[in-house]
Amino acid sequence: MDLLIVESPAKVKTIKKFLGKGYTVEASMGHVRDLPKSKLGVDVDNDFTPKYINIRGKTDVFKALKSAAKDADNIYLATDPDREGEAISWHLAQMLGVDTDKKCRVVFNEITESAVKQALKKPRPIDMDLVDAQQARRVLDRVVGYQISPLLWRKVRKGLSAGRVQSVAARLVCDREKEIEHFEPEEYWKITAHFEKDGKTFDAQYYGKKGKQIKLKNKEEADKVFKESKPGPFTVQTIKEGRRTRRAAAPFTTSTLQQEASRRYGFSTRRTMVLAQQLYEGIELSGEGTVGLVTYIRTDSTRVADEALTSVREMVAEKYGKDYLPDKPNTFKTKGSAQDAHEAIRPTSLDRSPTAVKESLNRDQYRLYKLIYERFLASQMTPAVFATLTVDIDSNGHVFRATGSKKIFPGFTIIYMEQSDTEEESDDQEDIPALAEKDEVALKELAPTQHFTQPPPRYTEASLVRAMEEMGIGRPSTYAPTISTIINRGYVEREKRILKPTDLGMLVNDLMTGYFMDIVDYDFTADMEEKLDQVEEGRIRWQDILKGFYPSLQSLIENADKSLEKVKIPDEETDEICEKCGANMVIRHGRYGKFLACPNFPECRNTKPINETVDVKCPKCGGNVVVKRSKKGRMFYGCDRYPACDFISWDLPHDKPCEKCGSFMVVKERKSGEKIIQCSNKECGNRYEAEPSE
Numbered sequence: 001m002d003l004l005i006v007e008s009p010a011k012v013k014t015i016k017k018f019l020g021k022g023y024t025v026e027a028s029m030g031h032v033r034d035l036p037k038s039k040l041g042v043d044v045d046n047d048f049t050p051k052y053i054n055i056r057g058k059t060d061v062f063k064a065l066k067s068a069a070k071d072a073d074n075i076y077l078a079t080d081p082d083r084e085g086e087a088i089s090w091h092l093a094q095m096l097g098v099d100t101d102k103k104c105r106v107v108f109n110e111i112t113e114s115a116v117k118q119a120l121k122k123p124r125p126i127d128m129d130l131v132d133a134q135q136a137r138r139v140l141d142r143v144v145g146y147q148i149s150p151l152l153w154r155k156v157r158k159g160l161s162a163g164r165v166q167s168v169a170a171r172l173v174c175d176r177e178k179e180i181e182h183f184e185p186e187e188y189w190k191i192t193a194h195f196e197k198d199g200k201t202f203d204a205q206y207y208g209k210k211g212k213q214i215k216l217k218n219k220e221e222a223d224k225v226f227k228e229s230k231p232g233p234f235t236v237q238t239i240k241e242g243r244r245t246r247r248a249a250a251p252f253t254t255s256t257l258q259q260e261a262s263r264r265y266g267f268s269t270r271r272t273m274v275l276a277q278q279l280y281e282g283i284e285l286s287g288e289g290t291v292g293l294v295t296y297i298r299t300d301s302t303r304v305a306d307e308a309l310t311s312v313r314e315m316v317a318e319k320y321g322k323d324y325l326p327d328k329p330n331t332f333k334t335k336g337s338a339q340d341a342h343e344a345i346r347p348t349s350l351d352r353s354p355t356a357v358k359e360s361l362n363r364d365q366y367r368l369y370k371l372i373y374e375r376f377l378a379s380q381m382t383p384a385v386f387a388t389l390t391v392d393i394d395s396n397g398h399v400f401r402a403t404g405s406k407k408i409f410p411g412f413t414i415i416y417m418e419q420s421d422t423e424e425e426s427d428d429q430e431d432i433p434a435l436a437e438k439d440e441v442a443l444k445e446l447a448p449t450q451h452f453t454q455p456p457p458r459y460t461e462a463s464l465v466r467a468m469e470e471m472g473i474g475r476p477s478t479y480a481p482t483i484s485t486i487i488n489r490g491y492v493e494r495e496k497r498i499l500k501p502t503d504l505g506m507l508v509n510d511l512m513t514g515y516f517m518d519i520v521d522y523d524f525t526a527d528m529e530e531k532l533d534q535v536e537e538g539r540i541r542w543q544d545i546l547k548g549f550y551p552s553l554q555s556l557i558e559n560a561d562k563s564l565e566k567v568k569i570p571d572e573e574t575d576e577i578c579e580k581c582g583a584n585m586v587i588r589h590g591r592y593g594k595f596l597a598c599p600n601f602p603e604c605r606n607t608k609p610i611n612e613t614v615d616v617k618c619p620k621c622g623g624n625v626v627v628k629r630s631k632k633g634r635m636f637y638g639c640d641r642y643p644a645c646d647f648i649s650w651d652l653p654h655d656k657p658c659e660k661c662g663s664f665m666v667v668k669e670r671k672s673g674e675k676i677i678q679c680s681n682k683e684c685g686n687r688y689e690a691e692p693s694e
Contacts, residue, residue: 003072004106004120005065005092007079011111014282014290015078018113019120026068028079029061033091035138040146042139048546050139052091062095069096076123078106078116081342082298083137083536084477086130093126100126110348111282111292133535136542140164140528143550144519147557152508155560156567160508161489163482165474167512168525170486172467173459174501174509183455188215189222190451193400194444195234195393200433201444204393204402211399222448229398230446236439237394244405245383248412250302250332251344251376254476255469257297260375262462263419265367266497269461269480273297275368276345285352285360292348293357294372298476299342300469302332304379308346312380315350324381324411332379346376363689378416385409389432393441404432459499472526507569515560518552571599580606613640616655619664620647649680660686 002023006012009027016025033052035041043049054062069075075098077089086105093100103123108115141164148162191206206225208214216222252260257276261267267275276297282290304312309329317325347369354370361369384407391402407413435441459467465479474482483499486492491505501509512520528545535542571586578585578598585608588597596608612627614637623641628648630636637652639645651666654677658665663681678687 001072002074002076003068004076004078005089007085007088008281010278010281014111014292015116017289018116024068024072026065027061028065028088028092029058031055031088031091032058032062032065032095035142040142042142044143044546044550047543048139048143048550050135050142054095065092065096069098075104076106076120077104077126078108078119080298081107081109081296082477083130083134086127087134087138090126090128090131100128109342110295111280112348115348129536129538132542133532136532136535136545139542139546140549143546143553147553148512148516148519151557151560151564152511154566155564156508156511157569160504162508162512162516162519163485164519164528165478165482165525166485166489167509167516167520168473168522169464169468169482170491170501170505171509171513171520171522172464172473173486173492173499174506176456176459177501177506180455180458185452185454187218188451188453189217189219189448191216191222191225191229191400191446191448193234193393193446195402195441196444197433197435197439197441200431202402202404202432204391204400207392207399207401209397209399219448219450222450225398226446226448229395229400230443232395232443234393234395234400234441234443236435236437236441237392237399238390239435239437240390242388242390244386244388246386246411246413247383248330248378248381248416249375249418251304251346251379252372253300253302253344254298255300255465255479257345257372258465258479259462260371260419261368262460262465262497264371265364267364267368268483268494269465270484271364272368273480275364278365279369279372283357283360283365285357291352293352293369295344295346295348296342297345299345300334300476301342302334302344304329304346304376305343308343309380311350312377315377316381320381320414323409324414326380326382330380344376345372347373350377374416378412381412381415382409384411384413391432391435402432406431460497461494461499462497464499471522472529473522475529503572504569507567511560511564511567515564516556518556573599576608578604578606580604614652616653618645618647619653619657621645625653651678651680653680658684658686660684 004015004019004023004025005028006015006025007028007030009029012025012027016023019025032055034055035050036053041051041053043051075096077092077098079085079088079092089105090100092098093104098104103125105124105126106119107124108119144164145161149160152160152162193204193206195202195204206216206229216225250256258269258272261272262269276294279293280295280297282292284290313325313329350373354366354373357369358366386405387408389404393400393402457463461483464483468474468479468482486505487494487499490502491508492499493502494500509520518524531540531545534540535545571588573584573586574596576585576596577583578600581598581600581604583598583600583604585596585606586599587594587610594610596610598604598606609628613624614627616625617623618625618639618641621639621641621644623639623645625637625647626640628636628638637649639647649664649666651668654665654667656665657663658679658681661679661681661684663679663684665677665686666680668676668678676687676689679685
């Protein structure tokens with residue numbers, strides 16, 4: 001009997017079905033060893049040797065793994081196919097006494113029967129270069145966090161943290177906020193001409209004079225053009241017809257999947273990765289059992305395996321016809337900083353269409369799978385083709401330009417269109433009536449409008465991921481946890497889809513840029529990622545990175561400790577009046593988040609919870625439902641008229657009563673993220689899946 005160890009129980013269920021009775025399959029439940037939480041855990045005087053300990057709370061997992069290993073003929077380590085997965089396999093080998101030089105490591109890019117069985121035929125030794133690259137990142141992050149964070153505790157407030165990548169991500173958000181604050185808008189004017197020809201209307205924008213584009217900077221310039229051009233006549237000067245093509249986007253990488261899911265569905269990066277992980281690890285399909293639906297989800301490559309390319313081209317030809325199939329497979333340029341260790345994210349089988357598996361997926365799993373499936377299929381289709389038309393109309397030397405385009409061949413857009421961070425632009429633009437040169441068109445209205453340049457937009461999770469990727473900050477596996485960290489730490493807050501720095505985030509960023517600029521420098525962080533890649537490639541020792549970095553870090557910390565005065569974060573005053581002493585209460589931060597406190601502490605110790613109102617009326621009395629917390633920090637919902645009204649609910653009440661029994665409905669969220677509207681009356685049993693707006 002052979003033992004195969006994977007990371008998650010979901011994979012165990014999927015892979016057991018493939019391998020049958022000759023294998024025992026166990027899960028490590030992620031990492032099994034790590035640096036201790038209570039101390040640095042790195043011997044900086046002894047070549048930065050990390051001091052790993054078994055992770056607390058996993059005793060039962062260790063016992064199960066050791067018991068299974070004891071009776072196994074062969075032990076195969078099949079953790080995720082990346083640096084972190086390689087490191088987990090190495091830690092498992094250390095714990096179970098497996099010789100890392102022997103062929104014990106099994107790697108597969110998708111969890112399908114053929115992929116798993118093929119991988120088991122080609123085991124290899126553990127790749128210590130990959131392990132060292134992960135160790136380097138872990139030790140670097142530990143050294144930075146455990147050296148700078150205590151300084152922040154002493155000088156600012158307990159509980160703050162600084163991380164090598166998280167501080168840079170927070171800086172991006174803070175720097176953008178400063179750009180917005182310091183932005184000085186510049187005035188400019190547009191003049192729109194509304195024309196009519198043969199009963200059809202169309203618009204043209206002021207372009208300039210004598211073929212040269214002119215930007216109108218103020219009202220005086222706009223008025224001059226208006227006065228000179230309005231008398232007309234307005235005569236068609238030139239007509240240019242052309243063709244424009246739009247190529248399909250590449251199949252998804254981790255970054256582009258997170259961006260598109262955010263733009264299209266409003267998913268957070270964390271939500272996207274949770275759903276993608278579920279699709280990768282395996283879904284129970286009717287008639288098939290548990291099957292992995294997509295390939296490995298942490299990748300920066302757009303490369304596709306030859307077998308998959310053949311499969312997708314056959315489907316395009318069969319389903320859409322030869323006009324939609326390019327003569328050669330479409331290829332896409334991978335970014336220079338990409339590791340290119342894995343394929344792009346794609347379906348494991350095109351035979352499993354989104355429609356075919358829909359009944360086995362929850363709503364969000366289906367939407368993400370459909371996105372991955374259609375993006376991959378579209379990536380190997382011909383471009384969309386548009387007919388373009390540009391018409392210049394002259395009036396007394398002033399030119400107004402009308403542009404239009406019309407899709408004449410849909411190409412890949414027949415199944416997929418990529419979303420934009422800004423308002424989506426239509427490919428089918430203005431419909432311009434038939435015109436010929438020297439035709440006169442009737443002016444209906446000439447409309448000058450004042451405009452001002454706008455500051456750069458605040459980041460969304462999608463645009464922040466794109467910025468991090470473009471600047472080389474982090475890698476596919478780090479984008480989502482980095483963004484989650486800066487939000488959870490209270491440095492950045494999410495307002496709908498917009499990321500905005502908090503006052504605390506701005507303060508900590510100012511301290512970091514003032515005293516640790518070398519750490520939060522964008523180029524330095526990108527260069528560090530490149531050095532980690534060089535460790536993975538076996539070109540440098542990971543300890544050498546630490547040796548070059550640590551002395552300068554120590555110097556920065558010593559300087560900051562001497563120079564930085566203790567910073568007091570001013571309390572945010574509210575309109576809430578303390579009923580004990582009459583002072584305006586302030587917002588303080590505690591173990592369970594924000595609360596109201598009297599500013600006259602310790603003379604007055606009055607505190608109150610901050611009741612966040614939800615958009616639902618109390619089912620009992622019609623008052624406002626507010627978010628509250630129990631003494632143990634558990635969130636619940638209650639009426640703001642308490643104690644006059646004693647309504648409480650552990651689940652968010654819904655604004656519509658049950659149509660069967662009249663009781664109030666509640667919103668329940670499953671671990672998968674799927675939302676269910678359910679009657680609070682357990683005897684009723686009425687329930688249904690929530691709509692997107694609920």
